[in-house]
Amino acid sequence: MKVSIVGATGYSGLELLRLVSQHPNLELISLHSLTGKGELLSETFPLVKETGYDLIVEPVDAVRISAIAEIVFLATPAGIAKDLIPLLSSSLQIIDLSGDFRLEKSENYDNWYGQSAAAQALRDEAIYGLSEWEQTALMGARLIANPGCYATAILLALMPLFEKLAMGDVIIDAKSGVSGAGKGLSPATHFMQTHDNLQAYKINRHQHIPEIEQQLSKVTESVAPITLTTQLLPIARGLMATIYFETSATNQQLSAIFATAYQQAPFVRIFAEQLPTIQQVIGSNYCDIGWHKDERTGRVTLISVIDNLVKGAAGQAIQNVNISQGWEQTLGLPLLPILI
CATH class of the missing domain: 3.30.360.10 (Dihydrodipicolinate Reductase; domain 2)
Known part of the structure; x- marks a missing residue:
């Protein structure tokens, strides 16, 4: 499935890029940043040079993302996803790594995040993605709120x-x-x-x-x-x-x-x-x-x-996609930690 990452130059976004690159069922097609100006990712992070994943970092364009992607990961600060998602195609699967859809009560979001909550309809649709405890709810989910x-x-x-x-x-x-x-x-x-x-x-x-x-x-x-x-x-x-x-x-x-x-x-x-x-x-x-x-x-x-950055962000996001798509939970996720 074709993947776009929004917030690709942040730490969670970079970890998503690493994990998507290892996933047999996911194909990375675009990277986006709130500060993207069309530069290659390697201009900021030389580690991706000549890897096949040194893509242009594009501005956030909801129309373009909707036209080319099937799955979009939003690795953005709180307050971005709730305004961007209504502009994206309803056919996209969206995994939001921010806190915009984690809280069911709007007053909790207002109080703890210091800004207004997302639209009620989107909050009702979002599935809280604590993978081990929400497997049934995650199956077929379109909008997933990745836990903190x-x-x-x-x-x-x-x-x-x-x-x-x-x-x-x-x-x-x-x-x-x-x-x-x-x-x-x-x-x-x-x-x-x-x-x-x-x-x-x-x-x-x-x-x-x-x-x-x-x-x-x-x-x-x-x-x-x-x-x-x-x-x-x-x-x-x-x-x-x-x-x-x-x-x-x-x-x-x-x-x-x-x-x-x-x-x-x-x-x-x-x-x-x-x-x-x-x-x-x-x-x-x-x-x-x-x-x-x-x-x-x-x-x-x-x-x-x-x-x-993995179980606390990008890895759990991949695990949630695996569950929602009916794939093995471990697909594309490293089973051996870094030893040294």
């Missing part, structure tokens, strides 16, 4: 527990590589600020909070407001969510819950008390989950790691 990176790591760890246990307060400390902040430069992402440093930001105000609470509410009657601290790590990519909660469930019961939830999930690996690290998922679409229960306090420390 923090939301992906946290939800994959918490959904089975909220479904099976009586969960109370949850405290989350989540850390991401600098690519999670996007390509745009800010004082917080300058080398001298990120190198040898650790920075907390958007404490309890991160826009993935309502997304997480919304999806947890699908599997349980009541969800207490979560506490989320997000932090920037001095690494390029990778994300670790460390989650704290109290439970009477034993280690054996926790293992059984996760084993049952993900026995048919090729990209979720359960490590139990062998705690996962960021390095072991880099370049892959895996989410690795492990935990430790403190028998003295009854508290569990639950750890979930992903590559924020």
